Amino acid sequence: MRHRLPPPRATAISASSRGVRPSASRPAASTRSSIKRLPLVTCRSRSEPSAWPLANMRTRAVQDGGSFIINGTKRFITAAGRADYAQLMAVTDPEKRARGGITCLAVDLKSPGVLLERQWPAMMGEAPWQLVFENVRVPAANVIGVVGAGFSLAQKWIGEGRIRGHGARPVGIARRALDMMIDYGKARVTFGRPLADRQAIQFMIADSAMELHGVRNMVYECAWRVDRGEDVRDLSYMVKVMATEMASRVVDRAIQVHGGLGLMKELPLEWWYRQIRSTRITEGANEVLRWRLGQNIIRAHR
Ligand SMILES: Cc1cc2nc3c(=O)[nH]c(=O)nc-3n(C[C@H](O)[C@H](O)[C@H](O)COP(=O)(O)OP(=O)(O)OC[C@H]3O[C@@H](n4cnc5c(N)ncnc54)[C@H](O)[C@@H]3O)c2cc1C
Secondary structure (H helix, E strand, O other): OOOOOOOOOOOOEEEEOOEEEEOOOOOOOOOHHHHHHOOOOEEEEOOEOOEOOHHHOOOEEEEEOOEEEEEEEEEEEOOHHHOOEEEEEEEOOOOOOOOOOEEEEEEEOOOOOEEEEEEOOOOOOOOOEEEEEEEEEEEHHHEEOOOOEHHHHHHHHHHHHHHHHHHHHHHHHHHHHHHHHHHHHHHOEEOOEEHHHOHHHHHHHHHHHHHHHHHHHHHHHHHHHHHOOOOOHHHHHHHHHHHHHHHHHHHHHHHHHHHHHHHOOOOOHHHHHHHHHHOOOOOOOHHHHHHHHHHHHHHHOO
8 A cells, every 4th residue: 555645735826927826815814813713734934045054044024013024035845835824933133043033923824925936846745835925024923932932942843843753753664664574575485485584684674673673762762751841952863863864774675675576666665765765854954963962962071
């Protein structure tokens, strides 16, 4: 059976020369109370063409009476084409930046000045968007948290997301790939013996089982610490790097054990191979997390 993501929901968008603008057919929802009541779809708008990490972003939100005026470009924004609101990070104080100068705002995507400029089809089957904000006026009531708290909110949300999407999900994929490797190894006979009788195959199964076991326990520990309210920043870096690289190796081995069949779209392996490849880049590239982790470890070492 295929393990495809559901197709994107139908979107109501209208074309323009530079891109597409969200339709104004949805009901207006510009106050905090209406945000809570309506079943809204949101997208997370952090990344920019010229800036990662967050601290270097260029999108500005300038206060003007009871509103903020937003200008900037966000790139690779998942689900923007079907979202009602963007959970947007913007610089409100260029001097402070990560230290109290970044603010999170809920931006109604049907506001004048919002442009869905283009889509970026990706190898994983999804197509995130590039969003342009040109003098978009957002009520100050749409600030999420308080002004200047955006960076710490983003750190918290990204950390928790890493545990789920870049920790638990790779563990699940690796577990299923290992099951498939074992099942196929027992069933497939080459040169008069099942593959599972060969040491080369047994080593791939053993390595995969060991790595999976270790990473699964890391994910559980990290999730448990989050539930206890602990700061898991460094542990979440470790989980993300270890889980995504472990699952990449396990899926790769599963494809190898399946031979030519492993490359076929009949099986989910090639699909997982592409999905898992992306997780070493998204939510912070593994090199960046290793770099940050190393700095934190050295700083904390006595
Ligand atoms: C399919 C998809 C969906 C996405 N969805 C969203 C979304 O919904 N919302 C959102 O805000 N963002 C989203 N993103 C953006 C994503 O989070 C970024 O692409 C990712 O964090 C990497 O940033 P970048 O592309 O700017 O790479 P860059 O920062 O340009 O880095 C490129 C490469 O350089 C290396 N590198 C960079 N810095 C260092 C360093 N300090 N030391 C060593 N090596 C380094 C790494 O190998 C890295 O892969 C999405 C991306 C993709 C591909």
